[in-house]
Structure formats: structure tokens, C-alpha cells
Amino acid sequence: MRLESFLLPLAVSAAVVERQLGGAKVAGITKLTPEVNPKATRQVTRFGPLTVKGKSAGGDSGQQNWIWTIRDGLCRNCTVLKGHVGLANVDGTPVSPNNDVYIHHILTFDTTKKQKSFLSGCASGAAGLGGAKFIGSGEDNNNVAVWYTARDGKSNNGFHIGSSDSFMMNIDLVSYHANTKQIYLTMDMEYLPGLQGADARETLLSVTGCGVPSIKISQTGPTNTTSGKYTFTEDGTILGAKGHLHAGGEKMVMYINGKFACESKAMYGGAKGENAIDEMSLCTTSGIKVKKGDVMTMTAEYDVSKHPVRHESHGMGAGMADIMGMFDLIFAAHS
Template sequence: MRSSSVLAALAVQSALASPLNKRDPQHPASASGGSLDSMVHGATAFTPSVFSGNTTAILESLKAMFGGAASFVPSLFSDSKKAATSAMGSLAPADSPGTSGMLSMSSIMSAAAYLLPSQAGTVQTKEGKMRPGSKRAIIKYGPYELPAYKKPTGSKPEGGHAHGGASGDKGGMGGMDMGGPKSGTWEGLVSLLQTMTGNKPMDPNGLGFIKRLSSGVCKDCTVLAGKMNVISENGTVLGVADGVYVHHAVTMDVSKPVTQYITGCTGDPAAAFNPFIGAGVDDFTQYYTTKDAKFNSGFYVKDDTFLMQVELVNYKEVKQQVYLQMDMEYMPGKVGNDASQAVLSATKCGSLDLGFKPKAGEAGQIESQDFPVNVDGTVIASRGHMHDGGTSVNMLLNGKVVCTSKAIYGSTANGAGVDGKEWQTITKMEECEAPIPVKKGDTVKITATYDMKQHPARESNGEGQEVMGIMTYVFVPKA
């Protein structure tokens, strides 16, 4: 789910070649010491190379683009807090807590979005039910053809949320196999770029792509709730029982300025975009108010640019044609306090991964560092995201558990067979509905538990895939 990483890289090259950057090209472009002209020179070849899928071409165009600032991109993903802070500081919005810089990430990412292929949607509008005067929009994108499932070949598959990296690299989990590319390397970034553009799916049997949504989402509206589903041509919702595994489907607002109300890992590019509405194998609705709609908040959309990053896996040995459907309810105009979604992970900082791979039959817990709260406000709609093997994601406020999101697995009747084996998968994550008040100076920690004996990892190409321990939440700042 680190779609922000490729966007950050695309955004940098777009901004350097666009009117957004007004600096003298003879002056340093970042704390790393490169010049704008050297970056613009490489930028002309960068985007075509990424979409070509050619590893060597991507690597060479990246190095050419950053020229004298060759340490810049790796520093964003480095284990060195100082290097990451310096690099992010040169790009972060001036009003972000604890940072200042020459470029607004939200602005350059909006410009970068136009480098991506567009996707139009068909829209049905109905009356809403959550509040008087609310509207409902059902948006259909596609079709997309899922390639037929390939049985294990005996070759080692790529990693899961490790962004295509082989599973031999170790992360910061006490030697636990994190399944990802080594942070702080050009090769790791190239692998990540290939993954996010669909040239290297996270799952060896996956179909991955990223597109700019050219139509569908409402304008000048406040979104109260929404969800995404994979559907057939006739509108039937598809899932594991139909051979369709939703690794993830994520939409993000790359126009809306980002504020880190709770500061996650330093240098984490996830802080550079606003998640919007998404989907996973665990069925859920994303709320920007409470379920009863009484909390005075929502996600305001003016005339924003949205991207959609998706990976789907077909477990049938024949191709399948599918569509993506976004179903949202909104109020016309700006209503209430503006809410935003964010994620925190139980995995350690300094890695490109949000996933980890415990050993078969192992049970245990991982935990994050403490994350500081920067402003007074309220956390709502907290919900974990895990893959098979995970059992719960927990949020601690000042050391006290305030949210436990348990993984609910499907019954045997709903399980799907993979290579002749019975498969029980996560069908839902419990949500913490009660608002959680927080204040500046508080600390938040995320923990995740897993039991690989009770819930074996999902298999693809004959190998177990990664577990995750993410807490998604919505933050509403105090008015």
C-alpha cells in the first residue's frame, strides 16, 4: 500500500520540469546539493522508462535526473533519520508540523498526476440516506481483464507489500523476514516504481495499475462515507468465492494539502498524499463522520485530482473481466470540519515495507515506536488492515489501548481453494466507532498480533504471502 512512494518520485520529476519551481537552476535544489538543470535533463527520459518496465532504463534515468543530487532519493528511504529529515525538509510544505521547504508536495503531486494514464467513470446519482439533503453517487470504472491464475512454477515469487522485492532481505523486525527491497538503495526504489506502475505486481499472480480519475468524484462537496467493490459487468460484487482476491484498491487526493496531525515515520512518503476511499479483501465502508452521521465532519472536495492504485489477484485458471465500483454519499458544498484519513503501521521505521513475514506456525506481536500528536482533535473510524495470519491491530494513546481492531476470518463454507487446499481468509476487520479525543503532546503507538498456526498465510505461486499491521484512522482537528 505504499502508492505514495512512486507518486513522490513522479512528483519530483514533474515539479522540476514545471512552472511550480521558480528557483534559479544554478542554485541547489535540495539539501543534498544537486542542481535543477541536471535533474530536468534526466527527467525527460524518466517517465517513459518507468512505464516501459525496463529496470536498467529506470535506474539510469533516475541517476541522470538527480545528477549531483544522487543521494536525494535514497535518503528519503534511508534508515538514517538525519538524512531522511533533510531530504523531506527540502520538499515538505512549509506549514507541515516540524518541517519547512521550497516545494509543496501536494502541489507537485497534483501536477505529476497528469503523467499517468486517465480513467473515466460512469456515474449514477441518487438521494442519500445519512443526512437530510445528502446525495449518493455510484461510479463504475473499467473493464479490467484479470490474467488467469498460474500454478506454482518452483521459482521464487516476488514479495507482497514488499513492493516486488525478493523475500530474502531483512527489515527492522529483529531479523524477521520483511519481504522487501533494501531501503536506501536505487535498486529498491526502481523495484518500487515498477510495482506501483503495474510493471511488477506485488503478488506474482496480480494485476496492478495506477490511473488518474478523469471523472466520477463529486466537486465542491463534503464526502460523508464511501466504499469500493470489484464487480462483474452485471453489477454483482465479486470476492474470494468468485476467485477474485482484492490485494488492495486505493484512491488518493493529490490536490488537497496534507497536514500531519500525527507524525508517522520521518521521511515516510505516505505523508505526501490524502487517502480517500479504498478496498481490500476485508469488506469495509470508509467513514468521514460517525456511522450515525451526527459528528460534524466530512472530507471536503473542491475541484481535486484523484489517483487510483489497484492490485487484484485471479485465483481462477481462466481470465476474468471485472470493474471497480465506488459508492459514496456526500453533502453539496463544504459542511462541518474537514476530516482526513491517515495510516500508521506497527512495522518499524526505516523500511520501504508495510508488510512482514513471520515464520510458518509462529505467533507473536510487533509494535511501532511512539508517534507524537501535533494538534488537538478527534480520531474517528479507526480500523486495522491485515493479511492472512494477522489477528488484531491495536492503537495505544499514551500507553493505554483505545482501539482494538480484530481480524474476522471467513467460515469453511466461504473459504476458497487454492491449488486444492482449503483457504480461510480475512473477511472483515472490526472498527472502533467511538470518537477518541486527543491533544497536542499525546503519543500514539500501533501494535499488531499474528498467529500463523491458526491462520496460515495466503499462498500465491506456492509461497505464503506477507502479513500487515496497519491502523487506518480519520483525524478531525479541533475547530
């Protein structure tokens, strides 16, 4: 995917919301019992607070964006097995579309770490956008953890973090709440000491990234838009795959060499009747083995007659919200 095609939605957001820059402040770290590997360490770091403006503040307060640099609060010289990013109220209760704030996107990058794509051609994706893609969220809520290793805990593959790596985070939230409120961003990580196993790589690929101009929608019923071809450049396993759609989206489907591989379905909820995706299911939980030269395509299915497209109500972005169809892939090469 061309870099500019990935940046476009962020550029649109920047035009209609207040963008805030700064360093992430660590508000606290809590140790928890590990879930993947009993030898691992698990911690939840709380960053913030974020002041989310309510609709009563006027202007473009419904959708807001923050760009943070992160230098503290994460493990160092470690291998991350699993992670989850979320939002919490001041009292520690989770923030979700059901209480008027949902995640448009949270993107995290290890800006020190550079890694090559495991897919060829135009499929550079978000792997090279400012560094290596790390734990984030790309749907309206984030109830599913990011896995960088096998789920049975028998593998020590994971995301490698060096001793002095720096991180950048782009946070884009949509608020339907009437009043301004403070919330915190949380990052739950389970990790092993040292750099162990294969270094898992993550990328975000768009259906429109390989010559497909736009995602098709119709007011009369379901539509399908299929991507161009993405070729794997090495043997490995797709450890995880999760779709990213906006309101109206039904599912993302993956094909390997023209055969069905898995699908990630949208589940709807949202605040006070808002048409928001509450969760995207995982496309695979057991892993998909691929070989060098295998070809992947993906299809985005929308049905706006069933789930109307969300519209922006104010600012330069007033009108129909952006339509997206993406897969977030996590890959570990075979040794």
C-alpha cells in the same frame, strides 16, 4: 512512516505483476438514497472494465496492478461524509474472495490536495504520498465503509474535494479464477455541497514505520510486534480506524498513552479454501478523542500456526507473501 517503507510492498507487486497505466473510464453513475444525512447526495460511480487475467493465462496473471488517473465521476466542490470502494461483476453482483478475486489493496489519493500530518516525527504515513489519501481498501475484501464524519449524522465534517481536484488510484488484485474475466470498480460516495465543517484527514501507518525492522511470526503460535511512538500534533477525534493485515494476522490493537484504546480483528474466508482475510472489523465506531501531545502505539498480532501465511506461486515474488501490520486512521481536528 518513511515513504520508501510504504512504497516497498507496491514495488514488490510491480516486480511480479503486469502494471497497467491509464485514465479511469466512467461506465455509469447511479443515484441512491443517502444513509448519513438526508440533505446529502449519494451516488455509486462504476469505473472500468478491468480485465483480470485467470491462472490459465500463465505468467504472473494471479496478481495484477492498475494505476489510474481519475478526473470524472466524482463530486466537485463537496464534502464527502462516507465512502466505499468495491468490485462488481458485469452483471452487477459483488466480487469477493468467495468468487476467486480479492483485493490486495486499492489506494486513492487526491493529488491536487496537500495536507499536513496530524502525527509527528517519522509518522508521515501515506498522507503525503502523492496527495491526500481518500476512499480505498487495504484488506482482502472490503465490506466496511470509510467514514469521514460522525455516524449519528449530526456533524458536517468530511473530506473536502475542490472544484478541479484530480485523483490517482492504485489497484492491486489477486485472482484465483481459472479464466480471464471482466469486472468493474465501484465507488459509493455520500456528500454535501460545498466545503463544510472540518476537513477530515486520512493516513496509513505501519507497525514497522518507526524503527521496528519487521513483524515477528512463529510457526509455533501467536506473536506480537509493537510499533514505535506516534505523537498527535493537535487536538481532535479519531473518527475511524481499521487494521490491515495479511494471512496469518489476527488483530491490530491501538494504545493511547499506554492504555488500550481499541482493536481491529481479522475475519477469515476466501475462495475455495484459500487462506484469505475476508474482512477487518472497525477499531472504533464512536470516535476516540485525543489531545496534542498524546502518544499512540499499535501492536500487530499474528498466528501463522492457526492461519498459514499465503505464498506466491509464480514470478519474481514466488515464496512467502509480504507480512504487514497497519492502521488506516481518519482524523478531524477540533476547532
